[in-house]
Structures are given as structure tokens and as C-alpha cells.
Amino acid sequence: xxxxxxxxYVTEGKHVYEKIFKRLHDEHRVNGVTVFRGxxxxxxxxxxxxxxxxxxxxxxxxxxxxxxxxxxxxxxxDTLDDIIPQCHVITFSAQLT
Amino acid sequence: xxxxxxxxYVTEGKHVYEKIFKRLHDEHRVNGVTVFRGxxxxxxxxxxxxxxxxxxxxxxxxxxxxxxxxxxxxxxxDTLDDIIPQCHVITFSAQLT
Amino acid sequence: xxxxxxxxYVTEGKHVYEKIFKRLHDEHRVNGVTVFRGxxxxxxxxxxxxxxxxxxxxxxxxxxxxxxxxxxxxxxxDTLDDIIPQCHVITFSAQLT
Numbered sequence: 001x002x003x004x005x006x007x008x009y010v011t012e013g014k015h016v017y018e019k020i021f022k023r024l025h026d027e028h029r030v031n032g033v034t035v036f037r038g039x040x041x042x043x044x045x046x047x048x049x050x051x052x053x054x055x056x057x058x059x060x061x062x063x064x065x066x067x068x069x070x071x072x073x074x075x076x077x078d079t080l081d082d083i084i085p086q087c088h089v090i091t092f093s094a095q096l097t
Numbered sequence: 098x099x100x101x102x103x104x105x106y107v108t109e110g111k112h113v114y115e116k117i118f119k120r121l122h123d124e125h126r127v128n129g130v131t132v133f134r135g136x137x138x139x140x141x142x143x144x145x146x147x148x149x150x151x152x153x154x155x156x157x158x159x160x161x162x163x164x165x166x167x168x169x170x171x172x173x174x175d176t177l178d179d180i181i182p183q184c185h186v187i188t189f190s191a192q193l194t
Numbered sequence: 195x196x197x198x199x200x201x202x203y204v205t206e207g208k209h210v211y212e213k214i215f216k217r218l219h220d221e222h223r224v225n226g227v228t229v230f231r232g233x234x235x236x237x238x239x240x241x242x243x244x245x246x247x248x249x250x251x252x253x254x255x256x257x258x259x260x261x262x263x264x265x266x267x268x269x270x271x272d273t274l275d276d277i278i279p280q281c282h283v284i285t286f287s288a289q290l291t
Contacts, residue, residue: 005187009228025139031184034106034158035137039256041228042219061228062136067187077291087225090199090261092288094189097174102284122236128281131203131235131255159233164284191286194271 003096004073009088013059020064028076033066100193101170106185110156117161125173130163197290198267200260203282205243207253214258222270227260
């Protein structure tokens with residue numbers, strides 16, 4: 001079965017990931033979600049978020065991954081555009097076994 | 098070189114991931130495996146597994162990722178169908194450098 | 195927008211990932227990077243790196259992920275070939291939203 005995988009890149013601060021997670025769970029009821037915390041990262045600003053830098057170790061990178069039918073994933077990503085910063089979501093095709 | 102990447106989504110409970118890891122290592126001898134623990138997630142049941150929920154923090158999401166030739170990955174995924182719940186494996190094509 | 199995603203698989207030892215991260219940040223100025231630490235893994239040698247094995251728990255798997263235009267990613271991966279072991283980078287296409 002063809003599916004589309006989405007990976008949303010945010011950081012831990014401001015409870016953004018919890019809000020996205022809640023909406024994926026409560027409203028969109030996607031098939032499943034997995035959230036990963038990175039140990040280090042940076043975005044377009046170039047500012048590094050790292051578990052080794054104490055002052056911003058509370059704001060580590062977080063990736064929210066889920067997959068579903070292509071239509072569902074595109075619809076979900078569209079409705080999340082009020083909360084996800086632009087250029088912070090990638091989607092790609094995969095086979096579900 | 099074309100490869101196929103597999104990502105297997107399970108949780109930590111019941112030692113499922115250790116069993117899959119052991120078979121990938123001992124029997125199938127795939128090129129390499131990386132296992133990631135998520136900090137939060139849910140599957141089709143909708144039950145949330147989160148490091149913030151103490152009662153099920155022992156059962157966090159785990160993703161087992163590996164890549165190899167397409168033939169090898171398909172064969173391995175087929176032989177693991179006794180241990181991996183249905184619809185818990187995605188595969189996609191990539192280039193190995 | 196089409197992007198190419200790269201995932202580089204190394205381990206924590208010898209500060210390889212910090213060197214790659216620094217070059218991605220300082221020299222190549224890619225759009226963003228996220229680094230994930232795995233809890234377990236093995237490579238072609240078959241030697242297992244696991245957080246449960248105390249003697250090598252300081253050398254856990256690390257994945258460095260980034261995405262950018264295809265041209266940029268290919269150029270970056272080429273220039274990192276002095277530091278990344280062969281067959282430790284995968285790239286694949288995705289859509290950036």
C-alpha cells in the first residue's frame with residue numbers, strides 16, 4: 001500500500017510539538033505518530049540547539065513523524081500551517097507492509 | 098547505488114525490538130541497523146505512549162531502521178512478519194553514497 | 195518544492211559527528227540539521243553499539259539529517275567524503291512544504 005510519510009521539524013520550546021501532537025491525535029486521528037528528540041540541530045537562523053549547550057538544552061530539536069494516505073497527509077499538513085513554521089515539513093512516498 | 102530503507106515501528110514493551118534486532122544481526126546479517134527511541138507516540142489504538150506519562154514510560158515508541166538491496170530488504174521484512182504487527186513497516190528507495 | 199534529504203550514519207566516538215555538524219553549519223550553511231542519537235545499532239563489522247552495553251555505551255549510533263536542494267546536498271556530501279566512511283550516507287527525494 002502506498003503511503004506518504006511526513007516529518008515535521010520543530011523545537012521543544014513553546015509547546016509547539018505538544019500542540020501538533022494533540023491535533024494529530026484528537027482531530028486528525030492519523031494512523032500513528034512517533035516523536036523523536038534530537039541531541040543537536042540548527043535551522044535557518046543558524047542558531048545551534050544542543051544538549052551540550054546548557055542554556056538552550058530546554059529547546060532541543062523535535063521531529064514529529066507520521067504516515068497515512070497521500071490525501072490525508074496533505075490535508076493534515078495544510079490544516080497545520082497555522083502552527084508549523086514554513087519550510088519545516090517534508091513529505092515523501094513509501095510502501096506500507 | 099540504489100538501496101531500500103526500512104523503518105519498523107514498535108514499542109519497547111515485550112522485548113519485540115530486541116528480538117527483531119537479534120534476527121537482523123544474527124540471521125539476516127543486513128548491512129547495518131540503527132534503533133531510535135521516540136519520546137512520544139501513538140498507533141492505531143490511539144493510546145499515547147509518552148515519556149511524560151509515567152505509567153507507560155516503559156513502553157515508548159521504538160523505530161528500527163536499516164537499508165540494503167531491495168531484494169534483501171523485502172526478503173527480510175517478509176520473514177519478520179511473524180513478529181512485526183501488520184502495517185508497522187514502511188520501505189522507500191534511496192541512494193547510498 | 196523538491197528537496198533532497200541526506201542521512202549520515204556514524205557513531206559518537208572520535209567526535210566525527212561534531213566535526214560534520216560544524217562543517218555543515220560553518221562552511222556549507224545548509225538550511226538546517228538535526229542530529230539523533232540511537233539507542234542501539236550495528237554496522238558492517240557486525241559489532242553492536244548499544245546503550246545497554248556499558249563498555250561501548252559511549253559510542254552510540256548517531257544520525258545526522260539535513261535537507262536542501264539536490265545540487266547543494268550532492269555537493270556537500272561530496273566534500274564530506276574525507277570524514278564520512280563509505281556507504282554511510284543515504285539520500286532521497288522529498289517535498290518541502
